Amino acid sequence: MIRVLIADDQALVRGALASMLGLEHDIEIVAQAGDGDAAVAAVAAHSPDVALIDVQMPGTDGLTAAARIGREHPSCRVIICTTFGRPGYLARAMAAGAHGFIVKDAPPEQLADAVRRVAAGLRVLDPALAAESLSHGACPLTDRERDVLRAAVEGGTIRDIARSLHLTDGTVRNHLSSAIGKTGARTRAEAARIAEDKGWL
């Protein structure tokens, strides 16, 4: 029996995934969680063989939860399961020590398969996405540029961003300008969208 934890913030899909996986005779759902902290706690409490974790979750997101699980409970293998196949997500998932990466577009049969492979010690990832992740290279943005872009997606003015980061307007403009250059955008809004698309935020 493969003991599995499922973490996803949307109760409906979490339950649906659980009942789908529960139909498999060699898989047992031992716990569910709705956010990153609950996922880490559940791993500690139930020590599952495999944790299936969504990226988008309130509070601690799936990628940082995966990193914590990898550090604190190395016996539990992690599969990242996400809506968006963003190259940056794959890169960060691998850096966090995840053993699998699957997108929610994938055919349903693939999920149980991925769980079995990962439980057996193999790695599971989409070849096309892996190629894109490698070819596009790592995120070219510096820490500060990421901070500024993250604040920029809200849509506020430069002064808003500056205040929220305790910086000068000029500094924010410089970081934004540099980020715009690196992303090939022509506006900070476009730069923010591009960075978000690639999973760099």
Added chain:
Amino acid sequence: MIRVLIADDQALVRGALASMLGLEHDIEIVAQAGDGDAAVAAVAAHSPDVALIDVQMPGTDGLTAAARIGREHPSCRVIICTTFGRPGYLARAMAAGAHGFIVKDAPPEQLADAVRRVAAGLRVLDPALAAESLSHGACPLTDRERDVLRAAVEGGTIRDIARSLHLTDGTVRNHLSSAIGKTGARTRAEAARIAEDKGWL
């Protein structure tokens, strides 16, 4: 037996929802679809009692598919099932003749229940969301303002928007200014985010 169609662009959650609903003894999944056009076609081909349709789908989106189904196949009742509980979505779903509206945050048991209620001719919707939808009133934007905002979410410059809509820069600025005023935003980026959040685009 209640005959159900499931439409969702993410194969994994579509399959998961299907296997969860399939566990119910009085529910039978007769078809699945990955986009709006396929959903309409599947309704025509299998004449299900209930169609469970996601909003976000490539091509024809779930709300317009629901409207088509309501017009062309009135015997099939529609439940809109969405990730985001945006007031505008609920309003448009009701306008399209949907009989139910459920968010993916809802507890899993609620789904089968909603299917049964809707099949019985009742309406199912989240009271809190309905209240918000009514209190926030309808979308205050004119058609053109919506067009311009939709083009603005990409992040391009005013000139980009103007060209993509075959308008003058000045006209675009006027529409944007008016949309910014109506949304209470201070930037076109913020206005676009707000409008998207409310489901006005």
Added chain:
DNA sequence: ACCCGCCACTGACATTTGTCATGCCCGGGC
């Protein structure tokens, strides 16, 4: 010790943007 990259800031500059007043055309309601 030296160089280099990142961070933070300043000041200046040319554009872009948001706002406002004004005008014209059209279609719908009274």
Added chain:
DNA sequence: GCCCGGGCATGACAAATGTCAGTGGCGGGT
């Protein structure tokens, strides 16, 4: 017929934005 709202446009103006050059501090390599 008249008025009103919406779409489109122009022109003008203040403010915000993007770009550039230059300064200094800090820390990590070699």
